[in-house]
Amino acid sequence: MAAPDISVSDRAPAADFSLLYTQHHGWLHQWLRGKLGNAFDAADLAHDTFLRVLxxxxxxxxxxxxxxxxxxxxxxxxxxYQRRALETSFLEALALLPEAQAPSAEHQHIILETLAQVDAMLDTLPARAKSAFLLSQLEGLKYEEIAERLGCSLISVKRYMKQAFLACLTLME
Known part of the structure; x- marks a missing residue:
């Protein structure tokens, strides 16, 4: 049975958060456990949720x-889930490399962190800018080919690529 919500209007922010956590952490953990089927991951994500709220x-x-x-x-x-899919794809690609060419565990971690940052950066771009950037970088298409594929003008592709490259530079800083 869930604890009744107590009014928090007269409390200090720390007390508000403490009350929110006390009243709802167990419920949130159970909800996440139902989604994930794993108590450990659910605990991590519940923690991350409360950190974001804080x-x-x-x-x-x-x-x-x-x-x-x-x-x-x-x-x-x-x-x-996106990060897990990214990690799975990376590990699958890594498994195809000869053992002598595989990066060390430390480098693998750095690569995964960088991939996660690039993925997050790409998610901030408008859809067409993201598509143009990926077509250029992953498929090696020229701007004219990207314009044709996206059904837009060459100047639009240049504008999309500028957005993507500026986002990359911002990420590098």
Missing amino acids: AGRKVADINEPRAYLTTVARGILVNW
């Missing part, structure tokens, strides 16, 4: 805590 808006402003926590947790869950 870094975000004032807890006292949250009218529907479970709905809000669910929304935040879903976003974290999507990111988690």
Whole structure:
């Protein structure tokens, strides 16, 4: 049985957060465990959810805590699944390399972190800019070919690529 929500309007922010955590952590952990089928990953994602809440808006402003926590947790869950897919793809590609060419465990970790950062950066781009960048970088298409594939002008492709390259430079900083 869930604990009743207690009004938090007169409390300090730390007390608000503590109350939110106390009242809803168990429920959120169970909800995530049902989605993941794994208590350890669910605990990690519940922790990440509360960290994001702590870094975000004032807890006292949250009218529907479970709905809000669910929304935040879903976003974290999507990111988690994307990262797992990225890691799986990387490990599959790595398995195809001869053992002598495989990077060390430390380099593998660095590569995975970099891939996750690039993936997150690409998600900030508009869809057409992301597509143009990926067609250029992964398929080696020339700008004219990208314009034809995307059904847009050459100047639009140049604009998309500029957006993508600026995002890459920002990531490098």
